[in-house]
Amino acid sequence: MKDENCIFCKIANGMIPSRTLYEDENFRVILDLNPVTRGHALIVSKEHFRNLYEIDDNTASRALVLARDMAVKMTEKFGCDGFNVIQNNNEVAGQTVIHFHIHLIPRYKNDGQTLTMKPCGMTSEELDQVKESFD
Ligand code: AMP
Numbered sequence: 024m025k026d027e028n029c030i031f032c033k034i035a036n037g038m039i040p041s042r043t044l045y046e047d048e049n050f051r052v053i054l055d056l057n058p059v060t061r062g063h064a065l066i067v068s069k070e071h072f073r074n075l076y077e078i079d080d081n082t083a084s085r086a087l088v089l090a091r092d093m094a095v096k097m098t099e100k101f102g103c104d105g106f107n108v109i110q111n112n113n114e115v116a117g118q119t120v121i122h123f124h125i126h127l128i129p130r131y132k133n134d135g136q137t138l139t140m141k142p143c144g145m146t147s148e149e150l151d152q153v154k155e156s157f158d
């Protein structure tokens with residue numbers, strides 16, 4: 024299924040040109056238009072899914088295999104020293120384009136990028152409560 028109002032549907036299916044690094048029947052991997060490091064790319068599904076919650080089994084299983092293969096090849100080609108794989112879901116988590124995608128972010132020594140996670144400071148009791156709320 025495609026959404027004719029969705030820009031990533033159009034990019035993934037070749038209706039809008041992109042700097043494509045890789046393409047197969049399920050995905051297109053493109054350079055991000057506003058990269059946070061050199062080589063920042065996006066795995067974009069050809070089908071329209073809003074986010075991770077909605078992807079089907081085929082997309083889910085192939086996406087991580089592709090992320091691994093791209094990480095290996097991009098590390099070889101771009102000579103990066105490390106790699107972040109980031110996937111945002113819903114506005115509160117930083118998702119701005121509502122079509123499933125995975126960020127592939129090559130990291131270089133001294134690249135000046137932070138992308139760090141800040142601990143929210145939970146006590147041991149609070150961690151126990153979180154665990155219990157999942158049971
Ligand atoms: P997110 O915040 O996870 O939804 O990420 C959306 C990403 O898509 C951002 O990093 C944008 O820079 C990128 N982006 C938005 N429009 C385009 C476009 N037309 N081509 C390539 N990347 C895009």
Ligand code: ZN
Nearest residue numbers: 029032071122
């Ligand atoms: Zn779409």
